[in-house]
Amino acid sequence: MSNRNIEAAFNYHEQTKHSYQSVRTDPHYLDFPNQPIPFKTYSELEPIQLPRQWENTEITALSAISPLPITINDERIPNLNDLARLLYFSAGVVKQRSYPGGQILFRAASCTGALYQVELYVVCSALPDLPAGVYHFSPKDFALYRLREGNYRTVVAHASGEEPSLMRAPVVVICTGTYWRNAWKYRARTYRHFGWDNGTILANLLAVGFALQLPTRLILGFVDDEVNRLLDLDIDREVALSMVSLGRTARQTAELPTEVYPLGLDALPPSEVEVDYPAMRVMHSATCLVSASEATLWRGQTPDQTPPVPEGPVWKLDPRTETAADSIEEAVRRRGSSRRFENKPISFQEFSTMLYCSAQGIPADFLEPFGVSLNHWYIIVHAVEDLPAGAYVLHRHNWELELLKEGNFRSKSGYLGLGQELPADASANVFFLADLTSILERFGNRGYRAVQLEAGILGGKIYLAAYAHRLGATGLTFYDDDVIEFFSPHAQGKSTIFLLALGHGQKRKLLS
Ligand SMILES: Cc1cc2nc3c(=O)[nH]c(=O)nc-3n(C[C@H](O)[C@H](O)[C@H](O)COP(=O)(O)O)c2cc1C
Known part of the structure; x- marks a missing residue:
């Protein structure tokens, strides 16, 4: 299926919406022995063991989350230590709980x-202390x-239609999603989660990259087959x-x-039995690019969303990025989604800073200009x-919040967030909404990948900014159409992409 046949993304989005009715009539249960x-x-x-001894970087977490892109003309080659840090603070195991x-x-x-x-x-390519390769x-x-x-850099550069940053990058990190490992619980909705969960990782990776003063750029325009082949992936999984x-x-x-x-390498199966949910594979294949020239044309020209x-x-807004002194490493080490919020206010400055940090630009090939x-x-x-208290929309170009309607909407927030206590108790809930029509018209179905991924990054940045303020946050899921109805008429024609609650987190409880 072609990336230009955008019915595929609309259909997938529609099929995977949550509603009060769909959640209550859902017979799905979790098969724990098969987790x-x-x-x-x-x-x-x-x-090949990675080093674990690092000093914290000197740039504060808040500056690292909301930077301008680094433009340097000199060479900047990360070493194994830098790579270890980047990987640890974006996808490493930072905590264990019994x-x-x-x-x-x-x-x-x-x-x-x-x-x-x-x-x-x-x-x-060859780094000072790591041979060239694919790892x-x-x-x-x-x-x-x-x-x-x-050295397989050329393969990646070719797959992207010679995207300029990839042509000079000594290191490329490629993120993949394994369907069953999330679909075990969330079934076909997993394709949305690929974007969210990849996004939170990328928020960390981009911030640590900045803290290490490495130029970084997120690339989504690439020929999928060429990259999947390089990693020797079983693309049904x-x-x-x-x-x-x-x-x-x-x-x-x-x-x-x-x-x-x-390569024919064997990876251990994640479960004894895997259940296939074809809708997510169909959705993914509809987002794929098939030639380097298609990848080149896919980049840039982001539709205006003012x-x-x-x-x-x-x-x-009154953001103060200089007030919290934590490094990005300290912020990440303190992390953990809030399982409960204390019903008490956060300051306007904290709130402003979290929004400001999340709404700074992301260096990405689908977000041009920066x-x-x-x-x-x-x-x-x-x-x-x-x-x-009330419902607002953010105007990022001049950092203003517009009041759409005033009132105490705690119980409404609880309802919209799938009837959970977390969004009702939070100090604020940030709903990411998007105009899918203009995005898909410009980027095809791959625009759906982009918009989910961007929402995950924006949410990930709020998570990090909350930790830097010693506050809490959690991603949440939602009743899609009820959210749009609540924010309408302003939100008419948009779709709900992601929800993040923030506030004073209470001491962590275990499972969600
Ligand atoms: C995108 C996203 C959506 C989430 N949705 C929910 C949710 O609906 N309800 C909930 O209690 N927790 C939700 N969470 C929190 C996760 O359950 C939590 O991240 C997970 O248990 C891992 O814990 P950690 O974030 O502390 O590492 C969500 C997290 C993310 C990133």
């Missing part, structure tokens, strides 16, 4: 249901496993979702494309000092 292992394990390869049924190894970035279906791979990152033993030896270029070489990659042979001029009262966004910030405020 997938949250790690990909290659049985025949030897681990509970009656076993143990959860929590990662550096939140993931729906703690199922951790996103894997990271590294494609690099899989294994968070379980904090090691790399070499899948291929040699696992697919490449996104990639990030890291660092800069003095010269562009120039070697001819390397021959990519199948909201209409405010008609209601406005409040100017600073534009596919998603809109619609917010229900319950308890923010000096701000009336």
Whole structure:
């Protein structure tokens, strides 16, 4: 199916909506004995241990989350230590907790249901202390496993239609999603979760990249088959979702494309039985690009998403990125989705700073010029000092919040967030909404991948900004159409993409 046949994305989105009715009549139950292992394990390869001794970087977490892109003309080649840090603070195991049924190894970035279906791979040229190759990152033993030896940068650059940052990147991190590992709980909705859960990882990766002063860029325009083949993926189970270029070489990659042979490596099956939900594979294949020229044309020209001029009262945000001194490493180490919120207010400055940090630009090939966004910030405020409780929309170009309707919407928030207590008790709920029509018209079905991924990154940035303020946050799911109805008429024609609640988190309880 072609990327241009955008009925595919509309259909998938429609089919996977939650409503009060659909959730209550759903017979699905969790088959715990068949729960997938949250790690990909290659049985025949030897681990290359990654170093674990780092000083914290000096740039504060808040600056690292909301930077301008680094433009340097010099060479900037990360070493193994840098790579280890980038991988640890974006997808490493940072905490472990025991509970009656076993143990959860929590990662550096939140993931729906703690199922951790996103894997990271590294494609690099020779680094000071790591030979050129294609590697899989294994968070379980904090090691790399070499899948291929040699310089395969050209393959990635070719797949992207010679995207400029990839032509000079000594390191490329490729993120994949393994369907069953999330579909065990969420079934066909997993394709949305691929975007969210890949996004939270990318929020961390981009922030750590900035803290290490490495030029970074998120690339979504690439020929899927070429990248999947490079990683030797079984595409019925696992697919490449996104990639990030890291660092800069003095010269562009120039070697001819390397021959990519199948590896036939065995990875342990995640469960005894896997259930197939074809809708997510159909959706993915409809987002695929098939030629380098298609990838080149796919980049840039982001459709304008500026909201209409405010008609209601406005409040100017008052962000203070200098107030929280934590490094990005400290913020990540303190992380953990809030399982309960204390019903008390956050300050206007904290709130402003979290929104400001999330709404700064992301260096990405589908967000041009730098600073534009596919998603809109619609917010229900319950308890923010000096701000009336009510529903708002953010105007990012001048950092103003427009009041859409005033009132106490705690119980409405609880309902919209799938009838959970978390959104009712939070100080505020940020709903990411998007105009799918203009996005899909410009980017085809792959625009759906982009908009979900961007929402995950924006949510991930709010998570990080909340930790830096010693506050809490959690991703949440929602009744799609009821959210749009609540924010209408302003939100008419938009779709609900993601929800994030924030506030004073209470001491963590275990399972969600
Ligand atoms: C995109 C996303 C959606 C989530 N949805 C819910 C939810 O609806 N209800 C809930 O209690 N927790 C939700 N969570 C929280 C996860 O359950 C939590 O991230 C997971 O258990 C891992 O814990 P950690 O975030 O502390 O690492 C969500 C998290 C993310 C990232």
